[in-house]
Amino acid sequence: MSVAQLHHVIGGKSVSDPGKNARSNINPATGAEISQAPLDATSAAEQAVRAASEAFPAWAATPVGDRVQHLFRYKALLEERVDELADIVVEEHGKTKAEAIGSVRRGIDCIEHACAAPVLMMGRTLPQIAVSSSFCRTEDEGGVGIDSSVDRLPVGVCVGISPFNFPVMVPMWMWPMAVACGNTFVLKPSEKDPASAVRATEIALEAGLPPGVLNLVHGGPDVVNHLIKHDDVRAVSFVGSTRAGKYIYETAASHDKRVQCMCGAKNHSIIMPDANREAAVDGVIGSAFGNTGQRCLAGSVVVLVGDSPDWFVPALVEGSKKIKVGPGCDAATGMGPMQDAESLERVQSYIGIGVAEGAELLLDGRKTDMPEEGCFAGPTIFDHVTPDMRICKEEIFGPVLSVMRAGTLDEAVEMVNRSEYGNMAVIFSDSGHAVHKFETTVQAGMLGVNVGVPAPMAAFPFAGWKKSFYGDLHTNGEDGVRFFTKSRVTVRRWI
Numbered sequence: 001m002s003v004a005q006l007h008h009v010i011g012g013k014s015v016s017d018p019g020k021n022a023r024s025n026i027n028p029a030t031g032a033e034i035s036q037a038p039l040d041a042t043s044a045a046e047q048a049v050r051a052a053s054e055a056f057p058a059w060a061a062t063p064v065g066d067r068v069q070h071l072f073r074y075k076a077l078l079e080e081r082v083d084e085l086a087d088i089v090v091e092e093h094g095k096t097k098a099e100a101i102g103s104v105r106r107g108i109d110c111i112e113h114a115c116a117a118p119v120l121m122m123g124r125t126l127p128q129i130a131v132s133s134s135f136c137r138t139e140d141e142g143g144v145g146i147d148s149s150v151d152r153l154p155v156g157v158c159v160g161i162s163p164f165n166f167p168v169m170v171p172m173w174m175w176p177m178a179v180a181c182g183n184t185f186v187l188k189p190s191e192k193d194p195a196s197a198v199r200a201t202e203i204a205l206e207a208g209l210p211p212g213v214l215n216l217v218h219g220g221p222d223v224v225n226h227l228i229k230h231d232d233v234r235a236v237s238f239v240g241s242t243r244a245g246k247y248i249y250e251t252a253a254s255h256d257k258r259v260q261c262m263c264g265a266k267n268h269s270i271i272m273p274d275a276n277r278e279a280a281v282d283g284v285i286g287s288a289f290g291n292t293g294q295r296c297l298a299g300s301v302v303v304l305v306g307d308s309p310d311w312f313v314p315a316l317v318e319g320s321k322k323i324k325v326g327p328g329c330d331a332a333t334g335m336g337p338m339q340d341a342e343s344l345e346r347v348q349s350y351i352g353i354g355v356a357e358g359a360e361l362l363l364d365g366r367k368t369d370m371p372e373e374g375c376f377a378g379p380t381i382f383d384h385v386t387p388d389m390r391i392c393k394e395e396i397f398g399p400v401l402s403v404m405r406a407g408t409l410d411e412a413v414e415m416v417n418r419s420e421y422g423n424m425a426v427i428f429s430d431s432g433h434a435v436h437k438f439e440t441t442v443q444a445g446m447l448g449v450n451v452g453v454p455a456p457m458a459a460f461p462f463a464g465w466k467k468s469f470y471g472d473l474h475t476n477g478e479d480g481v482r483f484f485t486k487s488r489v490t491v492r493r494w495i
């Protein structure tokens with residue numbers, strides 16, 4: 001099988017600056033090498049920033065209504081290519097085809113939102129905010145009116161650094177809104193599965209995006225450092241782990257950039273005794289094991305309140321055992337492989353940690369019926385987990401679910417709030433009173449009520465609290481528009 005040689009996309013062209021090293025990527029379902037990409041090509045990063053800087057003045061001066069025409073065309077092209085992009089995602093990430101298609105569709109949702117930029121980036125005006133009497137011709141005229149307005153303007157060259165787990169969707173949280181608002185962009189996709197981001201970028205050029213408006217450069221930390229310290233870069237949007245995000249937030253901010261970092265997570269779902277049982281069990285299984293637990297919105301801890309363990313635990317184990325683990329391209333597969341061997345080792349190591357910590361292993365994902373080749377792990381469930389255990393506190397980012405028990409909702413919320421992360425929290429309950437209490441006391445940026453994975457659509461902001469987010473303005477929604485624009489106030493009088 002041929003191995004794809006991936007190139008950068010700079011100034012509207014494919015550029016093959018190899019850097020000092022290349023990285024090979026495998027299909028995690030088979031172990032076969034599928035692509036190679038440059039790893040530390042800082043010279044390519046420099047070229048990409050230069051291309052974006054040169055393209056900026058003309059693009060910023062292009063009327064917003066004309067800018068978004070490119071995105072309308074892009075959306076139409078993507079609609080025809082959903083399958084093509086999803087197949088690349090399945091091959092390089094390991095997602096099931098359904099999950100891959102869903103992720104591309106969520107990316108398209110972001111393009112649609114960015115197409116509304118002519119309305120979203122509109123400013124505000126307040127006429128006659130004051131009266132100046134110093135230049136009036138007669139006292140009868142009563143003075144000269146002063147008007148005031150605020151405009152939203154592009155910030156300049158923006159950089160996006162994205163993770164491996166949604167290789168098409170997450171870049172679309174970033175660049176479509178950025179370019180719709182008149183900025184130019186350099187995307188640094190994850191080095192672990194960069195082929196689908198390259199293809200999505202090529203399609204954007206096919207849609208007519210002018211050279212230099214959207215650039216893509218491959219690499220790891222060397223390239224990231226070059227970009228986030230660069231004098232010509234004005235804003236940095238990052239999605240990935242808390243460790244990398246905190247570093248990027250501090251480094252980019254100290255180099256005078258505006259920064260938003262959507263980071264790691266350890267999400268809890270609370271199950272109340274009065275919950276709809278089927279919805280709760282299905283919701284938790286889908287949240288914990290969907291995308292093989294590799295979602296920032298994975299519900300990896302469930303807190304069972306009162307007597308809910310009696311009906312919840314048996315159904316949870318039964319339902320999880322039914323998930324078929326296999327290659328994402330197989331229509332019967334419910335859970336694909338981990339994205340790489342390192343991730344698989346991490347999951348296996350955390351299962352060992354949970355056992356050593358004394359949690360009760362109800363389902364062991366090391367023993368699932370699954371292919372021997374590839375990076376497979378099955379669903380794992382630990383019961384009687386306590387808040388001080390590492391499997392409860394640390395982000396495993398794999399299909400490992402911790403079950404905890406609480407006497408009351410207050411106790412359950414307290415357990416959730418002990419987490420140093422605060423990306424998402426979920427409750428399953430039929431009681432308005434319980435849900436209201438949950439909504440007013442739980443500490444997380446995204447909440448679900450009887451919804452296992454409450455992923456906000458693009459018109460709403462997406463980000464967490466605590467160590468799940470560094471910055472001020474979240475991605476997507478109105479926050480996204482504000483992040484990619486700077487405001488300017490004008491005070492006006494005509495004498």
Ligand code: NAD
Pocket residue numbers: 161162163164165166170188189190191219220221222224225239240241242244245247248262263264265295296395397423462463464468
């Ligand atoms: P990662 O942090 O390893 O990598 C993300 C990006 O940062 C990559 O492009 C990588 O090249 C770069 N990077 C990594 N280490 C770096 C360093 N030391 N210096 C500079 N750049 C560095 O994350 P990942 O493993 O690709 O993705 C999984 C993580 O992303 C999980 O923690 C998950 O929760 C998080 N995530 C968060 C959200 C969210 O919205 N909060 C969404 C998706 C994923």
